[in-house]
Amino acid sequence: MEFAIPDGLSYAESHEWIDRRDGVVRVGITDFAQDELGDIVFVELPAEGETLERDDAFGLVESIKAVSDVYAPISGTVVEVNEALRDRPELVNESPFDDGWLIELESSDEPDHLLDADEYAERI
Amino acid sequence: MQRYTQTVWNDGESDGYEPLLSERSLETVEVPDAGLPDDLTRDELELPELSEPELARHYTRLSQMNYGIDSGPYPLGSCTMKYNPKFTEDVAALPSASVHPDRDAESVQGTLEIYHGLQDYLGRIGGMDAVTLQPPAGAAGEFTGILIAKAYHEANGEGDQRTEVIVPTSAHGTNFATAALGGYDVVELPETDDGRVDVEGLEAAVGDTTAALMLTNPNTLGLFERNIEEIATIIHDAGGLLYYDGANLNALLGRARPGDMGFDIMHYNVHKTFATPHGGGGPGAGPVGVTEELAEFLPSPQVRETNGEFELFEPERSIGKVHGAMGNWLVLLKAYAYIERLGGDGLRDASAKAVLNANYLASQIDLEVPFEPFHHEFVASAGERDAADFAKRMLDYGVHPPTTKWPENVSEALMTEPTEAESKSSLDQLAAAFNAVTADAASDLEAAPSETSASRIDQTSAARNPRLSWQQLDES
Amino acid sequence: MSGNPELSITDRDEQNADPRGTPYAPHTADEVETMLEAIDADDVDELFDIGESIRFDGSFDIDGGSEQVVERRLRETLARNDDATEFLGRGHYSHHVPSIVDHISLRSEFITSYTQYQPEVTQGFLQALFEYQSMLVELTGLEIANCSMYDAATALGEAATLAARVRGTSGSRVLVPEYLRPERRDVLENYVDGADLSVETVPADDGVTTPDAVERAIDDDVVMAYLESPTTEGLLEEHLEEIGALVDDHDAMFCLGSDPVALSLLRSPASVGVDVVIGDASVLGLPASYGMGLGLFACREEYLRQVPGRLVGASEDADGNRAFTLTLQTREQHIRRERATSNICTNQAWVALRTAIHAASLGPSGLVSLATTCRELPERTAARLDEIDGVSAPVRNRYHFREFRARVDADAEAVVAALNDDGFAIHAVDEETVQLCVTDVNEHRIDDLVDAVEGVMN
Incomplete structure (x- = not known):
C-alpha cells in the first residue's frame, strides 16, 4: 500500500510529523499511522499552555480496537490544539497532514534526530 | 449444511427492531413528599409503565434475538461455554x-x-x-x-x-x-x-x-x-x-x-x-x-x-x-x-471429552492450526482472511464463532474451544461452517452476517458518537 | 483411581449403568471410537501432553450422584438453615421479586449466552442492558450508567480509582462516612492500595453527615468524598447539596451510595452535585442471596473515557436499523491491558437483566409506591416497639428508610438471640442497640415481631 509522505515535513520514528511555519511547529500523525490504527473515534489532546519535553506522550489517538499514545517530536509549549477533532476525530483519517493536525507548539528546539520524507519512507 | 435465520422483530414503526421500553411507554408520575422536606425528594419520575403481558412479550422477543449455548455451538476460546445443567x-x-x-x-x-x-x-x-x-x-x-x-x-x-x-x-x-x-x-x-x-x-x-x-x-x-x-x-x-x-x-x-x-x-x-x-x-x-x-x-x-x-x-x-x-x-x-x-470421575471425563472434541474439530477444518499438541482449545489461522469477518460469516451458518484476533502469535487467530458438551454431529456442523466460510468469497465475509437479527453493526459511529441511554437517543 | 483404571473415557450407555462419566457430554462409545480414528489416536490419554512427574494419578474422592440425589442432598443441607423471618438490612436489602423476573431471566437464550462480543446475534441482551442503563440514568440524573460492577463495595473501589485517575498525580485521600459498612471500607482499602490512596473517616452527627464535618475533613488533597443515602443505619442524609458544593470547591469527586428504590423517591443525586452514584442495584431483581449483589455505577459524562466496566451504546446496522453494541471498549482490559480503566471482565450482566425486568415491572408508579412504603414502615414499626417497656425506638429522630434502630434495656445480643429462637433475625449494633429493616417482604410479620419483642423484654 502507498502512503502519503509529503516532502518538506520532518518525521519521527514513532510516526508523528512536524511542520515548521511562522515560528510555530505543527504536529500530527502520519498517513501510515492513521491507517494502522483504523477508524479513529477519539483524540485526546493537551491543554494550551502545557510544556512538553521531547518524547513526552502528549495525547492519545483511539480507534475501535487500539489506543495509541502520541509523542512530542520536539520540546515546546502548546499554543494551539485542533479543536475540530473533538467533534470530528475522523479528520485524522481523512486528512492526516492538513485538517487532521493535532497541536501547535512554540519551540526553539532544533533537533537533528528527525527524519526527512525519504528516510521515513524507508522505515515503514 | 445447517440452515439458520435468527428471529427478527420489527414493529415497522420504530427505527430499530423491538421498540425500546421507553418507546412503548414513558409515564411521568408525581412523587409525594413521603414525610420528607421538599429539598430531599424529587418532584417526578419518568419511566416506562407497562403491564405484565406487555413486558413478558417484550422480553421474550428480546430473548429470541439472542443466542445462547442452548441455541447452538458456542466455541469461544478460553471462555469454556459448556452446557449449564438446569x-x-x-x-x-x-x-x-x-x-x-x-x-x-x-x-x-x-x-x-x-x-x-x-x-x-x-x-x-x-x-x-x-x-x-x-x-x-x-x-x-x-x-x-x-x-x-x-x-x-x-x-x-x-x-x-x-x-x-x-x-x-x-x-x-x-x-x-x-x-x-x-x-x-x-x-x-x-x-x-x-x-x-x-x-x-x-x-x-x-x-x-x-x-x-x-x-x-x-x-x-x-x-x-x-x-x-x-x-x-x-x-x-x-x-x-x-x-x-x-x-x-x-x-x-x-x-x-x-x-x-x-x-x-x-x-x-x-x-x-x-x-x-x-x-x-x-x-x-x-x-x-x-x-x-x-x-x-x-x-x-x-x-x-x-x-x-x-x-x-x-x-x-x-x-x-x-x-x-x-x-x-x-x-x-x-x-x-x-x-x-459429576463427581471426581465425571470431572475427569469432562476434560477428556473436551480435549477429544477440540482435537477432532481441528482435524475436520480446512484451516491451518500452527501450534500443537493442543488440549481443550486450538488456535486456527484465517490466513489471508480477516478473522473478524470470518467470524461474522460463521454466524450465518447458525454457529457462534470462536474468539478472534487473539492471541497475536497466530495471524488472524480463531481461538476455538468446543467443550465436552458438543456431540460429534454438532462438531461436524461446526466444521462445516468453518469450511463453508473458508470457501466463501471475501465479499461474502465482508457483507456478513445476513441471517442474524441485525446485520453488521457500525462500531465506529457507536464510539464516535456515544449514545448510551434512551435519553441520549432523544438528544440526537 | 477408584473403579476401572483402564477406562479413561466413558460413553453414554456406560454412564447410565455406572455413572462415572459426565452426564453433560453427548458422546456414545461408537462416536468416541470414530473421533479417535479421525485424529489417529488409540486413546484419549494420548492427547494429553503432560509430563510424567506432574501427572495426577490420585482421586479427588468426590462421589458423583444423579440429579435427583444431588438435588435432594442440597435441599436437605440448606434445610439446616434456621427458618427465620429476616428483619435484616444494613446495605443488603430484599423486596418481593415478581415471578416474571425468574421466568424471563431464566430463558436459555439469556442465561446461557456470553458477553455480547458478537452484537449482531445478541441484540436482545444488549437492548435489555441498554434499557437498564437508561433507567439508572433517569434515577440518578447522571448521564452515564455502565452495565454493572460486581457489588456496591467493589463499585465504591472503582469510583475511588476513577477519582484518582481523573485527578492525575495530585491527591492522596478518600473520605468515607463513619457509618460505612466495614466490609465495604475493607474492599475500598484494597482497591486504592495500588494507587497509594488512604481512606479517612468523616464523623457523623446523630447518624448523618453535616457540612461542618466535611469542611473539617476536606482539603485539596482529597480526591473523593463518599456518603450514603440511605445510610447503613437506614437514615437519609439531609445536607447533600451543601456538602456537594464543598466537595466541588476542593475539586474532589462527590460519590453517593444509594439504590434504585431509594432513588425513586429522593432528589436526583446529579441535582445536588453528586458526580458518581454507586450502590447495590440488586435490591431489585434478587433476594438477599447471601450478599450476592449488583454494582450500580453511574457518573457524569465528563468521565466517559475513564468509566470502568462495559457500556452498551446505540448504533446502526448495515440495513440502517438502530442496533446496539458494546462500545468504547478501548477503556477495557482486553484492549488497553495494564492501562485499562479497571481489570473487570466478567460482570453481573444477568443480575442487571433481572433488575431491569423488576424495575420495568414496577414502573414509575410502582417504584414510587415501594419507596413510599420503605419510608413509612420503619417509623410505623418503631412506634409500635416504642410502646413496649424497656424498648425505645427509633433511637434517632430523623428521616428513616427501610430501617431504624431501637435501644433496649437488656443486653442487645441476648435480645437478638432470644428473637432468633422465636424465628426472627435482627441486628445487634452495640450492647444496648438493635437495628431492624422492614420492607414489603416482612411487613406481614410485623405484628408477630412486636409480640415476640414484647415476650423477650418481659
Missing part, C-alpha cells in the same frame, strides 16, 4: 439458599456447610491447601491473588523491593490490568517460536524485584507448558510467587493439578470449568486457592468446620475483603451442585 437453577432458587449475609453463623449452618464443602472440593481439584470463594469473577480472583502475593512479600520485608509482575505477551488482558490495579509494574514476557514460555527470557527477566509470574496452563494456544517445573523453580529461586490463571483448567481436570506443578496461587473460573451460566457476561465467580504457606493471607472470612459445626474466621494476616459479602453465592452454589453431580 437443575442447578432449581437449587439456587430455593428460598433457603437466599439468606441475608448478616445472619449468625449458627443459624445458617446449611449454607456454611456447602460453602465449606466447595472450599474443600476446589482445593482437592486444584491441589491447593486453602481456598477462598469470595472473589466474584476471574479478574477479581486475580486481584485477590495479587493482593495475597503483595501481603506475602510485605510480611517478608520485601514489599517495597518487589515491584514487578511478569505476564506472558499472549495472556488475557485482565492479567495486565490486575497487576496494574495492585500497583505493580508489568513486565511482558514474549513467547518462544513454539508458542511457550521463553525459559531463557524468564531467567533474564526475574530478579529481586519480581513479585510474581502469572501463567495459564495449558496456555492460550492450548499448549501445555512442558517446562512448568523449571519455570516454578526459576520464579521461586528469585523469591517470587507463581500464579495460575484458571481460565484453561477444563483441559486438566483429574489429570494434572496446578498445586502439583508448583503454583502457589490460583484462581478458578467456576463459570468456565464448573458450568455455571455466563449470563450474558456474568455473574461468575473466581475462587482462589493457595498453598499452606499463604493461607494466613486469604480474605476474611473463611469457613471452617469444628466438631461438625461450621464457623466463620479471619485468617491471621488476612488481606481483608475483596467483595462486600461472601462473593457470588448463588453462582458458587450452582458450581457445588455441578461438582457433586
